Amino acid sequence: MSIEDRFAIETELLGLELLPGQEATLRAAYAVLREAIAVVGADYPFEAEPAHVFVPATDVERR
Amino acid sequence: MTASDPCFLSVAQAAALIAAKKLSPVELVQAYLSRIERLDGTLHAYVRVLHDEALAAARSAEAEIEAGRYRGPLHGIPIGLKDIYDTAAVATEGGSKLCLGRVPAADATTTRLLKQAGATLLGKLTTWEFAIGGTAFDTPFPPARNPWNPERDPAGSSSGSGAAVAAGLCAMAMGSDTGGSIRWPAAWCGLAGLKPTYGRVSRAGIMPLSFSLDHSGPLTWTVEDAAIVLQAIAGHDPRDPASADRPVPDYRAALASSDLKGVRLGVARSMFEGDCPASGAMGRAFDAAVEMLRGLGATIAEIELPPLALYNATGSLISRSEGFAIHQKTLRERPQDYGALARDRLTIGAYVRASDMVQAMRRRMMLVEATDAAMVGFDAILLPTCPDPAPMLGELAPYFDNRRPMYMRPFNLTGQPALSLCNGFDDTGLPLSLQIVGRHFDESTVLRIGHAYERATPWRERRPQL
Secondary structure, three states, X not given: OOHHHHHHXXXXXXXXXXXXXXXXXXXXXXXXXXXXXXXXXXXXOOOOOOOEOEOOOOOOOOO | OOOOOHHHOOHHHHHHHHHOXXXXXXXXXXXXXXXXXXXXXXXXXXXXXXXXXXXXXXXXXXXXHHOOOOOOOOOOOEEEEEOOEOEOOEOOOOXXXXXXXXXXXXXXXXXXXXXXXXXXXXXXXXOOHHHOOOOOOOOOOOOOOOOOOOOEOOOOOOHHHHHHHHHOOOOEEEEEEOOOOOHHHHHHHOOEEEEOOOOOEOOOOEOOOOOOOOEEEEEEOOHHHHHHHHHHHEOOOOOOOOOOOOOOOOOOHHHOOOOOOOOEEXXXXXXXXXXXXXXXXXXXXXXXXXXXXXXXXXXXXXXXXXXXXXXXHHHHHHHHHHHHHXXXXXXXXXXXXXXXXHHHHHHHHHHOOHHHHHHHHHHHHHHHHHHHHHOOOOOEEEEOOOOOOOOEOOOOOOOOOOOOOOOOOHHHHHOOOEEEEEEEEOOOOOEEEEEEEXXXXXXXXXXXXXXXXXXXXXXXXXXXXO
């Protein structure tokens, strides 16, 4: 599926009503977003814990 | 204006003169107001100048000081606030048509602390729309311009804060930093910009963009001034759920040492030579700064951090999600009232699925732990703030792609304190920048390194020619 098709489907599923002219610019932003999602990936160890609010591990008690 | 004009005094210099009653806070405010009137029609650093209120506050400060009630080094110092900092009874509009006429009932915590320290508010400063909208020409406020060359971008989102301090239109300004928005304008405007540790300075009463990445901090002419401001604003605030309840050290005392003996610095060379190569001028200025720091007694070695793209992609997903959550209702109800850049940059967060966000938070944890592990044996990390000096106004890429990323966002993710400071100028006179990143809650070491570097170099002697 092309990124254009994927963008169109997701926009419809989200129920977003775009302004005239917004589709092209938002599609460009969507392409950048998909790159970021690919870089972050989804192949994590089962037990990998997300950051909780974030908080540094070294010298601060975890939230 | 010459370098001897009061608008070119650092906060520390002006404070010493005010404390000694050799400089009148009223005359100082008048000098700034005159300069704003002369220059801000070109620079657009201010969205609102509080002429009468500033003069009244200065008269009050002067009377207090004359009566022997000197409050400290911000007493009578004229400042500016990015227009996302709430100011009681004074409009705070976030650079957006959506907030025109929005007048907060109360001050942000930082606003209140600065007023309590005796600072005089000159006005509210230009911001990218909701601190995300980029250099835009379709919002009610014209974009700020870079004082070193008004055809150049001052960076953002604290664009007016950077422009105002560099141009001598206020003695210091507050900014906010979600992905670099204090350090970036500091870098392109030749200033010191401090993003304190996450939790060190309250964000209560500051318009949010991304709850887990937003930081509040100062833009100043010198590192010493940043220490003075941090002293006034650091500390626990129950109004900010992320605020840390930890002791606040004496930041200015940390600047007393004139050398860096015993300080261990890690150069993150892979980020600015491999991941995103810095321009020639930036790279040369960086290498010269490293040699200067070595000469001051610091130990230098390379530090290996995870790839820049991993930090930036992770930060992007988190900030887009959190930003969309904040703006979801108004994006649906009044999309036409956003500028095009802010609208797209916020709307795109709708496309981040819940599982994408959770993966980003898992990646964030890994990056925090990997950065902590890499810092074993180091007191601070060194790298440039940005790969390039300021481009022409309007030339910035609209969607922050990863082809020319900055070096700032990693430390929003980890929450570490990070300072940008000027480390020279390119052939066209545009400022270059150095970034110093410390351990959590160790702003003192970051400031000490920056101050020692600043004192050993001539960069604070040059001002924009306006």
